[in-house]
Amino acid sequence: MSVDIGKLATILRDAAKAEVLPRFRRLDAGMVKIKTSAIDLVTEADEAAERFIKARVAELAPDALFVGEESVAADPALLDALAHADLAVVVDPIDGTANYAAGLPLFAVMASVVSKGETIAGIIYDPMGDDWMMAEKGSGAWLRRPDGEAVRMQIAEPLPxxxxxxxxxxxxxxxxxxxxxxxxxxxxxxxxxxxxxxxxxxxxxxxxxxxxxxxxxxxxxxxxxxxxxxxxxxxxxxxxxxxxxxxxxxxxxxxxxxxxxxxxxxxxxxxx
The missing domain is CATH 3.40.190.80 (D-Maltodextrin-Binding Protein; domain 2)
Structure with a gap:
């Protein structure tokens, strides 16, 4: 079992365009809630984006366990299931919710694919820049843009x-x-x-x-x-x-x- 990473990346972008960006800087007080503390927030956009991604992932990979940040808030047992799943898709519908809720244009939509206790792929989509950081195990890390351009990423040299x-x-x-x-x-x-x-x-x-x-x-x-x-x-x-x-x-x-x-x-x- 596997997940088409290109299609998963498109799902994250579609969710951002449908649910995240239209609400950016348009949240009223009733659209933002405190979860565990004042620095742990969830917005209407987080919840809507996760529902969108979950529904599309169910079509893309119907056998995969779906582990979303907001899903786990409702059902913590999903975290235990992740350790033993043959295939799982782990999603953060809005990473940086505090920034998003404050109207700061620094947030992301993220997903990873886990197979039998090992991370085999990861995607970080930037809705503001409209590009992805993507990696599959053994294939390097890449910056990818919607026009098909791909640039291989390399970390900095060590410093004192x-x-x-x-x-x-x-x-x-x-x-x-x-x-x-x-x-x-x-x-x-x-x-x-x-x-x-x-x-x-x-x-x-x-x-x-x-x-x-x-x-x-x-x-x-x-x-x-x-x-x-x-x-x-x-x-x-x-x-x-x-x-x-x-x-x-x-x-x-x-x-x-x-x-x-x-x-x-x-x-x-x-x-x-």
Whole structure:
């Protein structure tokens, strides 16, 4: 069993054009809800886009388990099913919902394909730029545009710690560890947080950053991007050095240009 990645990419684009972009900067208060906290939002567009994608994926791959961010919010058991599924499609209908709800044009629509516990494909669609980052295991990472143009992605060269640029969210790190990690940021050149993992992965895969770091590992946020980072030449592992797998939801994740940089970042910066 497999999924046609080109067709899945088109589904994400169609969902964005039908459900996401028409609502952008047109949300009233009743269209935005708080899920678990003030920084965890869901909008009418998230829900509508996921329904759209789910219906189209059911036609494209009727035997695939569908794991969407909003579907899991309603049925957490879907996460357990992901670990054992022969084939699954994991979807984030709007990555960067806080940006989207605030009217900031930095959000993405993402999907990954998982087969027997392994990520085999990933797609990050940018509705504002109208292009995709795509990867299939063993085939590299690519920037693809609707006119058929394709450009192979390659990560940046390693740099000394003091010259590294990267992205990190401390929001889900242990509270007691945050002061030390924030102090350690002074050892680096630039640390950003775009509040949208999809664009942070795009930044890394296209060679504009040397590292990424996350603590909370929901599959719709990180499976596609981690595969792309690896296919573009990067090194990824959880904080204990183990591989990041589709069923993991915690344990932290560092993505770097190479293993030596990963080890230095873990030792010198991400010490929690």
């Amino acid at each position: 710690l003091a010259e590294m640029v990267g992205c990190c969210s401390v929001a889900f790190m242990p509270v007691e560890s945050r002061p030390q990690v924030l102090a350690n940021f002074a050892k680096l050149r630039v640390v950003s947080n775009y509040r949208v993992a999809g664009h942070e992965y795009r930044t890394f895969v296209s060679g504009h950053a040397q590292f990424l770091c996350y603590n909370k590992l929901m599959p719709w946020d990180h499976l596609a991007g981690t595969l792309m980072a690896q296919e573009a030449g990067g090194y990824a592992a959880r904080l204990d050095g183990s591989p990041y797998l589709p069923h993991h939801v915690d344990g932290g994740l560092i993505i770097a240009t190479d293993k030596d940089s990963w080890q230095q970042l873990r030792r010198e910066v991400f010490t929690y």
